[in-house]
Amino acid sequence: MRLSHYLVPTIKEIPAEAESISHRLMLRAGLIKQLTSGAFSYLPLGWRVLRKIENIVREEMDAIGSQELYLPALHPLDLWIESGRASVMDEIMFKFQDHKGRWMCLGPTHEEVITDLARSFVHSYRDLPQQWYQIQIKFRDEVRPRGGLIRIRQFTMKDAYSLSTSQEDLNEWYLKNRQAYTNIFTRTGLRFYIVGAHSGAMGGSGSEEFMIPTPTGEDSIVVCDTCGYLANLEVATSKIEHHEKMDVPMENVSTPDRHTIEEVAGYLGVPEFDTMKSVIYMLVPEETPLLVLIRGDLEVSEAKLEIALKGHEYRPAHPDEIKEMSGAEPGFIGPVGLKRKDVRIIIDDSIPEGVPFISGANKDNFHTKGVTRGRDYDGESADLRLACEGDFCTHCDAPLRTERAIEVGHIFKLGTKYSESMGATYLDENNLEKPIIMGCYGIGIERIMAGAIEVNSDENGIIWPMSIAPFQVIVIPLDKRNEQIWSKAEEIYRRLWESGVEALIDDREASPGFKFKDADLFGIPIHIILGKRAIESGNAEVKVRKTGVRTDVSIESLLADPLKALPWLGDETLSRP
């Protein structure tokens, strides 16, 4: 392509609305243009990168025997009501009525449509296994889009769905996809972690996320540098130090108007870890209270709570419900002396038996000292604690650290959640009707682009890995008046395309510095610079963007065989982080 007539609106100033590195550079290099919150136009340069990413994804999916198809983004809402997810996904779904008044929505994901397809066409165990995938636009009315392409309301996802007859077969597909993802993220030049994750609204048993470590990320992951343990913060396990067991009697103490842990600990002059926190929820649909107990200085992970409740729905309790359960205002709640007797109690491992804590007294303006599990109360045990920087690894006891990261891929063992609710079944060898066992596997295409920039840039701009660079080479002729320079540049440019190399030529009437700055900003891996010196010496200057190394290469050899003259084109290290 010729830069003189190519839509690449570069900007020198740092755009005001952009905070993250990738967002700034995508705007500055003319890759994207925001239309409205969470929706972007992809300009020619950016679109080329996205298509390259898609192609890598496609190759790796095809390689594991996954079949590409294409589903509609327009769904009847009925399908979502049938699966039971219309309510769960309600907040993020774009919904509207068609001209007949029928409720429709734009697909935030495609489990429902796939399951519908499966129940239409899969009838026998002989039809299985299958894996289907698509590269499709998803719509999610996110409450807060952010970070350029990190979280958007219209985005492209590769979503794949495996259909199996057994858990073993699902495991096999899961591992195949896991390997394909590893290949994809390696080929796209990303540094990534595979971390244990929470299944969330998708349901199902096991799941892992592929994470790109960068401060821009909106997820936190827990890392053990000693044994390599990795997990999403919401499900990460850790060890903490416990207090000594002691036998001290319970004693009520006055704590006027001290509601929070911080206030109570401060007022009583004790550290926060001597106190116990009571968090109250209501179980749905029973409308019975759930009391969660955790040490005062720690936080409950709602993801872990969901796991402990095995998917049982719950909601935060209202203040009047708390009062009815406990007899006291929120802030003075504890496990001993509750008014209601049907309270389900779940206790985090940070509250061991025999260790006294200070808890609410279930009496306004009072707390109780010496409240001891096993002696004064008890409940179900669970790990509900949000891990913290400095906690210890449950596998090797080394201290843990946390890191921010972008989620670019997520793989799930769904099981039979959708096949059961939507009746996607098959007949097995014994003529028994069985639900199909499903897995699902997603990749955010735009996030790969953003992530690649987050991981690979410098103060001058983007540094694309060769594999997803919009162009591999840019030819930069200097001094517009010098016809020799110009004609050589044109010749080289033509030879590059003839040899199958995607090349740009900067044929704009601009000063050398201007062209150099833009070439760096675009992040094209290889720059071929032609100035007066080149004509005099017969050598063009070849600069590698990633290393900054400049090498003289004879114009003659470039014209004879560009692929041979530019060994960097095949240099694998230029596609590695």
Add this chain to the structure above:
RNA sequence: CGGGGUGUAGCUCAGCCCGGUUUAGAGUGCUUGGUUCGGGACCAAGAGGUCGAGAGUUCGAAUCUCUCCACCCCGACCA
């Protein structure tokens, strides 16, 4: 959804607190002419804005008040 912030030329922003010397500005980009040509060149001339929208206060509003809208950031939430 809670908290914070922004909205003035294509872009980045000043002016607003303290209303009137501002005929709304700067830099950059754009147009024309000339010079320059290896790290965002220089000179000259020019085009370009209902100051986010509406209402109000006032002799007078970019500037004060109210309502609304849009966008960004932090948090909550989130395959």
